[in-house]
Amino acid sequence: MNNLILEITNNIATLTFDLKNSKANKLSFEVLSELDSALDEIKQNKEIKALIIDSAKPSIFIAGADIKEIEAMSTEEEIYEQISKGDDILNKIEALSIPTIAYIHGACMGGGLELALCCDYRIATTNEKTKLAFPEVKLGFFPGLGGTQRAPKLVGLMTALDMILTGKNYDAKKALRIGLVDEIFDNGQKEFKLKEFLKKVLDNKVQRKKLPFINDLMQRFSLTRAYVYKKALQGIEQKVNRDFKAPYTALEVIQNTFGEAFEKGIDIEARAFSQLAATKESKYMIELFFMFEKLNKNYEKTQTPISNVAVLGNGVMGKGIIWLFSKFLSDIRIKIRKIEQAHDIISDVAKLYDSSIKRRSMSQNQVDFKLNKISYTDKFNGLGQTQLALEAIIEDEKAKKEAFYELENVLDKDSIIATNTSSISIEKLGSELKNKKNFLGIHFFNPVNIMPLVEIIPSSHTSKKTINRVIELLTSCGKTPIVVGDCAGFIVNRILLPYLNEAAFILEEGSDIKTIDKILKDFGLPMGPFTLADTVGIDIGFKVASILNESYGSRMSIAPILTKVYKDLKLLGKKNKKGFYLYSSKNLEVNDEVTKLLSTNKKAFNEKEIIERCMFIMVNEASRCLEEGIVNDPKIIDFAMITGTGFPPYKGGICAYANDMGISYVVDELKKYEKVFGERFKPSLLLEKLNKENKDFKTGEELWKH
Template identity: 25%
Template sequence: MTAAREATEARAHAHVAYTISRDGVACVTLEGDDDGVAIVDLTTLRALARTLDALDADTAVRGVVLRATAPRGVGAAPDACMHTRIAGHAAGEAAELARLMARVGRGKPVVACIEGPWVSAGFSLALACHRRVHSTHAGALMGFADVARALIPAGGGLGRLVDALGPRVALHATLEGKSFDAAAALATGLIDRASPPPLVFDAATELARRPAPPGTRRPRPAARAARFVFRGLVGGALLEREARGHAARARPHIARAAQAAVHVVLTHVRRGAEAAIVEESRLLGELMVSEAAQHIERAAHATAGVETHARRLSADVASPARLVVVGAGTIGTGVTLAALRAGLAVRARDVDERSLARLHRAAWSSTRGGSLGALSTTLDATGLRTAEILIEAAPEVVETKRAILAEVEAAASPTCVIASSTAAIPIRDLASACTDPSRVLGMHFFAPVAEHPLVEIVRPAGLAPSALGRAVALGRSLGKTVVVVNDSPGFFAMRVLAPMLAEAVRLVGEGVAIDAVDGALETWGFSHGPLRVLDEVGIDVLEGALGLFSRQLGDRWSVPDELDALLADHRLGRRNGRGFYLHATRTGVDDTVYAALRRAEPNAAPTREEIQMRCVLPMVQEALRCLEEGVVSRAEDADVCAVLALGFPNFRGGPLTYVHSLGATELLRRCRWLEQTRGHRFAPAPLLVELERSARRLYD
């Protein structure tokens, strides 16, 4: 095969390149952009259509393999590859996109070779091909992530999925954003073959030599039966009822998109593919100009911008291969597992052998009995000298962390970068324990590390640029989005999160029900309410952070009395199984909290909007202060950090985007009202006052 490729002719269109092998199989490659993402948009599809026209006219070509060699194609996050970015917002363009997709399935056989994530428009494109071959690599998957982005699948992909799986299964998969790996795709008949990574291209080539299947692909019997049932009067009514019920349960910002997806599916079942594509284009045109979709798109762009910035910072630095993690607690274990997954050699150190045993167990279960990767553990300070970067993940006690840093600095090599995973303690206070503070920085991971896509890297004054570059390179190799912030108590994330959590605790202290507080914020768009988040963060951690802030950041900060009462009741959150929620055997609110706060039962009933504003505005204000004080250097860093790390709703863009969507004047008015009624902690940030006066925008 290699020899054949050498004798190929090569031509290139924009974003699309192809080669023809001697045995008459053309390999068409979708190229990635600067972010390593192969984007399927009108430009790409037009180029692809031109390429396919040329190949159809070439009598030497028997079939086509379509693959993406984007660098982040394999192992990238599902939404990082081949997602919908359609220029313009017109329904006409959506219609053209559908027409171009349909072109792929005509003519000579086209086989999609799925070696990485093919999601949204990428999935539509794969479905439009005659056949699909899927890699068994864990990073290879297909699915529609559009509804979560307040859109619907483009290019007739939803109709094709309905044809393949039946309307009910297709709708569930679309509304829930379900992705199909090789096993699931094979079981449902979405793909023709699943092959291990080295063989997947050869399998696709072999299928491409076969003639194109006549007409549309014949779905599995279950899907055929479902179509027959749901076309009937009763079946159709049942389907509609279930689908609309499902859409009604969707979160508010994606409700319109969910309803649109239901409408497209019902139209496809009742009136056929062409009518469905017309409806799909119309609805997509409407959804694309919605505020939610645009904010989500903006958040995605901001994330891409942050990643580009991180790539520049680590451009001249080789990604570290050997890591030492000191402390095998929640964060230490999470970092270790992420590093092992990324192929790094990790040496974990803890003073408690049981913690190391738990770490080994976690590593074992995360690999499902496969190889653990290069994990070694130690109870003493041996074997640290060859590490390129060391992450301290000890409990949040300044003295403990300083002692550990001083000890490991002596044991590590002089070029080793030392990072503390502290969530709030200023790095300068820790680095002063080391003889060479210029290589000490902060790497704030968020628990659970595997699920949070972000790491906050803290840059103290005097940090060596090479140390920053190596830490950024490590964060990127762990698959995280890296936000670099400047040293300050609480950095950005904890400082912005803490006032929100404290306000939620105060609300409970005033007699508001726990589920009312969390429900209000979840309705506003947060994935988890603040009290549930507080259980995860740790009540003692919040108390420590607020104490630190009140000492170092001024009298705006204070520790609510309710926190002391909770700590006196031995409530630390999930860590000791006692918090606002039940964690051990049952779920739901732990009603005994009210007694701990010396209240018989919740008896205050502020409006939902008041709860939302009391919790959200301190967060927005603190983000403004961080920008003003230079903790974050760019507005997009603040927004990305809040969305990815703190669960700030992405359809609102982030706290600084929210300043503009609400309007600085309105925000200032609400802050002043809260300051008068609730106290000094709501005093408007100077930057907010300035924004209101100057009508300046934080984003261009």
């Protein structure tokens, strides 16, 4: 065997997973075949009294199935055949007449957890890298190797639904609390603690966690189960668009199989899994997963990684950035105008840790330790030891340049100066710096504690060393950075603002706020354009729109209603509880002040026109980003729009969406809209070329590569 090691000592078999040429163990076809042979050997050896399943990897038990193998399969029949074989092999573990123990140290995900569930007992180490989860829903399917059948029996129906429908991680303590594992201890105690546990197993003295009484009710009464299923469905509907089928199908599978014979249930699970895994939605989700992996490794490790950072600016973005660096770095310093501000700033940063305390992923003592890393100064010369200084002040070129001048006077020659500008040219901002090679843009997205994406924008002078150091820093802080070219708005805001602007034009033409928001939310976006404008801040949106208008001219003219809402009504959105909606009560109401500015002549818009105008204008701008070499890969644009704006991942991103619609169709519709609404819909040169040569964003690489 190449990937498994079978050892038998004192009649105890240990089967150790150690996937060759890999840092992670995965249940590939080859590994499953070896597992099948090893289990046959164990079954035939009547001297063996127990089996322990272990891993030789330092921080991974089994990371799950080999996703690349699932991605490569295109038909339901092919997937069903392989899943059925996998089920037969894992079922052999459960069918062994000897007791079986999974020793889980490190990540135990997806198929790895399903394998562990086949064992009679599970031990998890208390190491911080030990996490148990069913993350399959994030790939467009659900556990397909018995997870929907075994988990409800082990941890109860409600807990199993939560695990499977959300994909959340469980550490060892939480896993023990819910009955997912039978014992936890430090990996350093393995030698004697495992022997102790094995003795209890052989003496039949392991005490199982008793499930709450409600689980008995659910076993016995269909009405109780029906209520649980109803609440689970409502929970999904609040968060997940109906077009994304994975959690809905998973719920249906559990609902249709709970309490049924295992053989029937496992087959229903396999068939439903196969249907989902063959869809383009699932393929898109897998692509996104691999893009995350690729980008998170896209740097060279340095000997002296950045460990101390200074932040200028303490607005919403500034506080989010301070929170991020306090969580991951050893030293974070903030530059403030007045020392008296410090207490309120740190209090607001502390609030961003509240969710970690509620989830029990951090204790109050741990949070206090993180906050104690924050120091502050009201003088620039108090930042002299900083490796990287990040400016996150107002979106104003003059103010930013003044801050850079002060920073360059006190920082070391190797220190990096960065700006969190969301739209201003990096070349412009760095034009007066002496040490231009150490200057670049680092554009975070709001809220910083949630959004994974960061745009890194070098100028023509920025050194590769500076870019690499910043990528390493951000990746170590749990972010996924992409490097993009310098232009107004960069990638995300350049593509997103025309969408918001177009929604405003449609509003002025006679539609209404709630209708537009609902149609685009139903399309799959996390919120409608007007809710988004209120959330981001109308002032910020208007400022960025103005910069884009200045840079790109009349094709990015600002919709008049946006100007009126910001300049005449002085509305800011959620931050002052008045925007396109009113936020002073629980019931979200449209702001009458806005509707009074609109024409009383209502126009009937069909759903198709609203979606196409808002989406195709983004497709057009995305194609210009490729055309200009701002990025050289449409997959980067797709990744950016999914992770930076919430574009539905199961649609693959804005370029993948255009491919699915058909480039010729997109170009034809843009031309129709151009005749009615003018140059903002004029198809880009790249789209025209793709259309002429019958190519798309997947096949037309030679048309934009620079």
